[in-house]
Amino acid sequence: MTVNTQPATERPDPRAFGLPVVEQAEIPSELRSLVARVHDLIDAVANTEVDGDTLAEAAATVEGLTDRLNVARRQIGTMVLRELPGGDTEYGTITNVVSGDTNPAAPPLFLDATEEGVRGEVTLNTVYQGPPGLVHGGWIAAMLDQAVGSASSLATSPGLTARLEVDYRRPTPLFTPLEVVARVTGTERRKVYVTGEIRVNGEVTAEATALMVRVEVP
Numbered sequence: 001m002t003v004n005t006q007p008a009t010e011r012p013d014p015r016a017f018g019l020p021v022v023e024q025a026e027i028p029s030e031l032r033s034l035v036a037r038v039h040d041l042i043d044a045v046a047n048t049e050v051d052g053d054t055l056a057e058a059a060a061t062v063e064g065l066t067d068r069l070n071v072a073r074r075q076i077g078t079m080v081l082r083e084l085p086g087g088d089t090e091y092g093t094i095t096n097v098v099s100g101d102t103n104p105a106a107p108p109l110f111l112d113a114t115e116e117g118v119r120g121e122v123t124l125n126t127v128y129q130g131p132p133g134l135v136h137g138g139w140i141a142a143m144l145d146q147a148v149g150s151a152s153s154l155a156t157s158p159g160l161t162a163r164l165e166v167d168y169r170r171p172t173p174l175f176t177p178l179e180v181v182a183r184v185t186g187t188e189r190r191k192v193y194v195t196g197e198i199r200v201n202g203e204v205t206a207e208a209t210a211l212m213v214r215v216e217v218p
């Protein structure tokens, strides 16, 4: 269906209510590299079987690094402005646990605008494991929440998830490319109805229906 899409210029600017904004292109390549290294570190720590001396040395090294990085911290709520293919733009929190550019704990799942709504691809490692070899159901819901939120925000204006229902149809595997999609199916006043799917090789493993409520920005 066709949704009343707002031009990006009419979207609320987070700076108007005190939130710092970083343009995606301004994120230093050194920070992107650090985020990727720490993402791999989390996986290594979760799976290592090295000896105690090596573990103690690693802990001391990581503690020292943490202290050095904490000397200068971002303001909570810092937003990142992303240019999407097709010329649209989107704001998101820079540490978003699913898509945040600077969050090493994020998969990360980056979603692009499509004719239908949004679409992204991601492959998850054992950090996101629930049952053996499979993605945790909470992370499946988190990725679908992100996708329906992004589809709703792009098609209308930013909102919060009021309701999210997930049907887990098939096990969702680790180490396999996942396709995540979402699209708006209807709107009513501030309510935005959205559906989303996760697919593996074209087969749906999980699907969601959601209600987003557009928020009034002060």
Ligand SMILES: CCCCCCCCCCCCCCCC(=O)SCCNC(=O)CCNC(=O)[C@H](O)C(C)(C)COP(=O)(O)OP(=O)(O)OC[C@H]1O[C@@H](n2cnc3c(N)ncnc32)[C@H](O)[C@@H]1OP(=O)(O)O
Residues within 6 Å of the ligand: 011, 012, 013, 014, 090, 091, 092, 093, 145, 146, 147, 149, 150, 153, 158, 159, 160, 161, 162, 163, 188, 189, 190, 191, 211, 213, 215, 217
């Ligand atoms: C500019 C800078 C920002 C940019 C940013 C861009 C971000 C771009 C990417 C985003 C990607 C993020 C993706 C992650 C998205 C989350 O994870 S959001 C976090 C999780 N959700 C929350 O914390 C929400 C918590 N809940 C609330 O704050 C409030 O309940 C809500 C949802 C805002 C609604 O409260 P409200 O504004 O007072 O609205 P209210 O008048 O109660 O209801 C409005 C309508 O919705 C209906 N409704 C409300 N709740 C429900 C419900 N649970 N079931 C059914 N109907 C309901 C009401 O019946 C009413 O219907 P109508 O009367 O119009 O028919």
